[in-house]
Amino acid sequence: MKHILKIIWNQKRNYYWIFMEQVLVTIILMLSAVSVLESYKKYKTPGMLNVENTFVVGYLSGNSATQEEMGNSLKSMNILLENMKKLPYVKTITRGFNLAPYQRDNELYASQVPSDSIRIDDKRFMAIYKFSDEFGASVLNVEMEEGTWFENRALPDGSLPVVITRQFASKAGWTTSVGKKIPFGSRFFTVTGVAAGLKQVPFEPSPIAIVIPSFAMGGMPFENMVKIETGMEREFIEAFSKEFQRLIPYESMEPFLNYMPSLKSMWTSQSVLSVILQGIPTLFLFIFAFIGTFGLYWMMSQKRMKEYALRIALGSTKSKLIGIVIGESLLITCMAILPALALSLFIYEYNAVHVIAVSITIFVMLLFAIVSAWYPAWKVSRVNPAEALQYE
Amino acid sequence: MIKIENITKIFRTKEVETTALDRINLQVAQGEFVSIMGPSGCGKSTLLNIMGLLDQPTEGALLINDTAVSGMKDKQLAHFRNQTLGFIFQSFHLIPALNVFDNVELPMLYGKNISTKEQRQRVLEVLEKVELSHRLKHFPTQLSGGQCQRVAIARALVSKPEVILADEPTGNLDSKMGIEILELLLTLNKEGTTIVMVTHDERIAQQTHRIVRLLDGKIQ
Numbered sequence: 001m002k003h004i005l006k007i008i009w010n011q012k013r014n015y016y017w018i019f020m021e022q023v024l025v026t027i028i029l030m031l032s033a034v035s036v037l038e039s040y041k042k043y044k045t046p047g048m049l050n051v052e053n054t055f056v057v058g059y060l061s062g063n064s065a066t067q068e069e070m071g072n073s074l075k076s077m078n079i080l081l082e083n084m085k086k087l088p089y090v091k092t093i094t095r096g097f098n099l100a101p102y103q104r105d106n107e108l109y110a111s112q113v114p115s116d117s118i119r120i121d122d123k124r125f126m127a128i129y130k131f132s133d134e135f136g137a138s139v140l141n142v143e144m145e146e147g148t149w150f151e152n153r154a155l156p157d158g159s160l161p162v163v164i165t166r167q168f169a170s171k172a173g174w175t176t177s178v179g180k181k182i183p184f185g186s187r188f189f190t191v192t193g194v195a196a197g198l199k200q201v202p203f204e205p206s207p208i209a210i211v212i213p214s215f216a217m218g219g220m221p222f223e224n225m226v227k228i229e230t231g232m233e234r235e236f237i238e239a240f241s242k243e244f245q246r247l248i249p250y251e252s253m254e255p256f257l258n259y260m261p262s263l264k265s266m267w268t269s270q271s272v273l274s275v276i277l278q279g280i281p282t283l284f285l286f287i288f289a290f291i292g293t294f295g296l297y298w299m300m301s302q303k304r305m306k307e308y309a310l311r312i313a314l315g316s317t318k319s320k321l322i323g324i325v326i327g328e329s330l331l332i333t334c335m336a337i338l339p340a341l342a343l344s345l346f347i348y349e350y351n352a353v354h355v356i357a358v359s360i361t362i363f364v365m366l367l368f369a370i371v372s373a374w375y376p377a378w379k380v381s382r383v384n385p386a387e388a389l390q391y392e
Numbered sequence: 393m394i395k396i397e398n399i400t401k402i403f404r405t406k407e408v409e410t411t412a413l414d415r416i417n418l419q420v421a422q423g424e425f426v427s428i429m430g431p432s433g434c435g436k437s438t439l440l441n442i443m444g445l446l447d448q449p450t451e452g453a454l455l456i457n458d459t460a461v462s463g464m465k466d467k468q469l470a471h472f473r474n475q476t477l478g479f480i481f482q483s484f485h486l487i488p489a490l491n492v493f494d495n496v497e498l499p500m501l502y503g504k505n506i507s508t509k510e511q512r513q514r515v516l517e518v519l520e521k522v523e524l525s526h527r528l529k530h531f532p533t534q535l536s537g538g539q540c541q542r543v544a545i546a547r548a549l550v551s552k553p554e555v556i557l558a559d560e561p562t563g564n565l566d567s568k569m570g571i572e573i574l575e576l577l578l579t580l581n582k583e584g585t586t587i588v589m590v591t592h593d594e595r596i597a598q599q600t601h602r603i604v605r606l607l608d609g610k611i612q
């Protein structure tokens with residue numbers, strides 16, 4: 001070890017480029033690892049909603065729609081949904097707004113409903129408003145951490161029941177939330193339950209949100225979710241289209257029907273793709289660095305063949321020769337990791353994601369060192385000392 | 393000490409087959425100073441390399457201290473080279489990245505566990521012997537040829553080998569330096585080290601106990 005250090009130190013110049021290259025690779029690898037892990041962590045945050053066998057249905061009104069057509073369509077949609085509910089393969093229908101996930105990005109969810117900041121005690125924060133009927137929880141399989149989803153009526157004290165997200169409760173600083181009052185204009189909401197989360201897109205954590213019963217809000221648009229039996233997608237789409245043409249036969253009104261699992265996978269693949277796109281340059285850099293490092297070690301080991309042959313003559317075993325070649329590579333890499341490590345202490349706070357990402361980086365770099373020196377080391381171990389030490 | 397029985401060495405390449413040694417028999421007794429002479433290409437280095445366990449004979453047996461060497465594992469061979477043998481080469485073969493002290497210390501890194509203090513002691517001792525105690529921190533490129541060879545001798549001595557194998561140790565040096573090196577080897581021999589030396593120089597060979605003459609792979 002000390003011996004290898006001496007050799008490296010006395011030949012600093014030969015190792016300069018390998019060292020600089022590895023410092024760079026380590027830093028970039030670390031940044032990539034952190035960003036990938038952070039995405040993954042966001043993906044794993046609680047509150048992913050179950051959208052299996054679920055459709056979002058509705059209609060889109062064109063510019064040419066008359067007041068009368070719009071009014072009729074709203075009524076007809078109610079009838080349409082009632083009819084759908086009677087189909088044997090339709091399990092549940094829920095009507096709400098801003099609750100169905102994967103409809104838009106997080107910013108648009110935040111601006112869908114004119115939202116006011118919430119004021120609790122001395123705390124003030126923004127929350128996303130969502131509306132739902134009593135079936136929202138069962139369609140989306142919302143995981144309740146505390147309490148229950150609300151019924152479709154006001155509470156005995158006249159206040160409206162609401163469900164909040166865990167993020168809301170944390171922001172409010174509540175350890176238990178059921179029964180807590182939230183001021184709303186001149187009235188109050190009463191919390192009946194806390195959801196573990198209500199994620200809107202797969203790769204972002206659940207928002208600070210409050211779900212209000214939709215019956216209380218007259219005259220607002222609806223996002224209807226329909227949960228059906230597995231394998232009945234085609235039948236449902238056909239039935240819906242037929243009913244739509246019968247009940248809403250206006251040129252200006254177009255049926256709207258989205259299969260939510262597709263939406264979800266679209267969002268997911270988009271995020272995964274962007275992570276991969278970020279990763280590709282890193283991967284290339286890594287490959288080039290590997291080829292470069294391997295080439296340099298290869299060249300150096302060839303140039304130093306006499307030295308290795310001499311070591312055999314002086315009593316080194318083959319495995320010790322391998323050890324010295326790989327040891328040099330490992331030591332260089334260990335030194336190259338140090339600047340990245342120092343940098344990480346500066347730019348990252350101490351948390352699990354960063355510790356894991358940095359550990360992975362170190363592990364990969366050490367592997368890099370061993371693999372890139374492996375073949376040269378093996379070649380060195382097969383040196384014929386008589387030949388290499390021949391005087392020419 | 394060293395016993396060579398019917399050793400043949402054939403180098404085979406794709407095109408040619410060279411018989412470098414042809415049924416050689418040779419014994420070197422403990423404490424002897426033997427020189428090997430012969431024209432270029434007659435197999436002197438090959439013979440020395442086989443004695444030094446750096447190459448294997450195609451046929452025949454080699455015994456060192458009555459131990460048959462054939463069939464030994466890499467680890468045992470390494471141990472033998474480290475503990476029993478010392479090498480000196482025509483072109484010194486010092487490691488350029490290490491200074492004089494570290495070059496001389498090198499064999500001990502592969503040997504028995506000796507305390508760092510004693511290692512240091514030994515290095516200083518052998519460097520004293522070759523009169524290079526004042527050049528510890530110098531690198532090989534900063535030394536003359538004669539000095540380099542003395543470092544190499546110190547390195548061969550440091551693990552107290554019973555045999556020193558020297559392949560034209562004076563070949564790269566002018567005659568004055570050559571004589572210095574020879575005198576050093578003679579002193580070592582008087583102190584009990586067995587030496588086998590390849591040389592071209594008749595005057596140098598005359599000073600040794602015995603001259604073995606090789607021609608086309610055979611002893612004359």
Ligand SMILES: Nc1ncnc2c1ncn2[C@@H]1O[C@H](COP(=O)(O)OP(=O)(O)O)[C@@H](O)[C@H]1O
Pocket residue numbers: 387403404405410411412430431432433434435436437438439
């Ligand atoms: N590695 C080798 N491959 C093929 N031929 C070799 C090899 N080493 C030595 N020889 C041949 O063996 C013969 C003896 O070589 P060597 O022992 O080096 O001679 P010397 O040291 O007496 O000059 C020469 O003809 C040389 O060409």
Ligand SMILES: [Mg+2]
Pocket residue numbers: 391436437438
């Ligand atoms: Mg020779």
